[in-house]
Amino acid sequence: MVKTPFYDKNGLKKGAWSEEEDNILRAYIQKSGHSNWRKLPKSAGLSRCGKSCRLRWMNYLRPNVKLGNYTEEEDLLITKLHDELGNKWSMIATRLPGRTDNEIKNHWHTHLKKRTLKMSTTSKVKDQSDGKIYHRRDEADQVAIKEAENDICSEPYYQILESFTLSLETCPIEFSSSHNKHVSVAEDSLATLETLEQSFENFWTEPFLMEDTHIQTKHPASMPEEEFSQSPTCFNDGIDLIDQVMQELPENYCRSV
DNA sequence: AACTGATTCAACCGCACCTGT
DNA sequence: AACAGGTGCGGTTGAATCAGT
Numbered sequence: 001m002v003k004t005p006f007y008d009k010n011g012l013k014k015g016a017w018s019e020e021e022d023n024i025l026r027a028y029i030q031k032s033g034h035s036n037w038r039k040l041p042k043s044a045g046l047s048r049c050g051k052s053c054r055l056r057w058m059n060y061l062r063p064n065v066k067l068g069n070y071t072e073e074e075d076l077l078i079t080k081l082h083d084e085l086g087n088k089w090s091m092i093a094t095r096l097p098g099r100t101d102n103e104i105k106n107h108w109h110t111h112l113k114k115r116t117l118k119m120s121t122t123s124k125v126k127d128q129s130d131g132k133i134y135h136r137r138d139e140a141d142q143v144a145i146k147e148a149e150n151d152i153c154s155e156p157y158y159q160i161l162e163s164f165t166l167s168l169e170t171c172p173i174e175f176s177s178s179h180n181k182h183v184s185v186a187e188d189s190l191a192t193l194e195t196l197e198q199s200f201e202n203f204w205t206e207p208f209l210m211e212d213t214h215i216q217t218k219h220p221a222s223m224p225e226e227e228f229s230q231s232p233t234c235f236n237d238g239i240d241l242i243d244q245v246m247q248e249l250p251e252n253y254c255r256s257v
Numbered sequence: 258a259a260c261t262g263a264t265t266c267a268a269c270c271g272c273a274c275c276t277g278t
Numbered sequence: 279a280a281c282a283g284g285t286g287c288g289g290t291t292g293a294a295t296c297a298g299t
Contacts, residue, residue: 003291003294004292004293004294015293016293037284038284050284050285051285054285087288089288090287101286101287101288102288
């Protein structure tokens with residue numbers, strides 16, 4: 001699923017990276033760092049441009065990069081952050097330890113965008129129930145919505161996301177009203193979900209607030225890898241807190257997953 | 258088995274921003 | 279202030295893979 005390697009007119013290699021190139025780049029950066037991406041390929045003996053080296057390092061070779069297997073918690077967080085920040089993938093990536101902006105962007109476009117559309121489709125159902133339609137949609141959305149409407153009731157993720165999102169907004173009354181048959185989480189779960197949401201808020205803000213300078217100047221992505229791997233708060237605490245939050249989930253929430 | 262359209266995701270490209278001179 | 283070089287970001291591409299017929 002990668003572009004076939006080829007050489008451009010300047011003799012620079014493009015396309016998929018080979019294992020050998022990965023090893024050369026990894027070894028060079030571990031030995032000499034990456035103070036200047038433009039000069040790096042020549043110094044390392046790679047026929048690549050600096051941008052290509054940087055991208056490869058940041059997205060795949062860098063230590064602690066997590067690939068694939070997104071958890072529900074990560075999906076929820078990405079959805080929430082995208083709702084707040086829009087397509088600010090790098091900003092979103094700073095809130096997900098180990099994830100890169102490129103991967104999050106891909107994941108959004110291939111998985112989460114459709115789910116979000118499904119969610120908003122149900123908002124439309126709700127809207128129509130009181131005789132109003134609040135949102136105009138473009139053609140692409142309409143296609144996605146049509147797909148979504150076929151299976152909306154059988155999509156467990158939808159139920160989670162709906163409840164999560166609603167807990168973020170201030171509409172528990174509408175949420176708990178009986179006219180929306182798709183919502184399955186009981187009203188008494190909302191307080192717990194709000195606690196959950198607060199826990200998520202704390203998880204993603206506290207370590208960075210404590211080490212606020214990391215956000216601006218020493219975020220893991222820009223740290224030397226040995227420094228990052230020894231940084232105790234940003235990554236490991238986050239994972240621990242996710243575990244803790246999962247323990248606190250209401251039983252019916254877990255069943256709906 | 259062969260074909261075709263859809264999906265996925267690594268990588269590229271252009272542009273904006275930042276920093277140094 | 280103006281310019282140049284380097285870096286990072288977000289949109290897009292394209293080929294491998296998957297799923298359906």
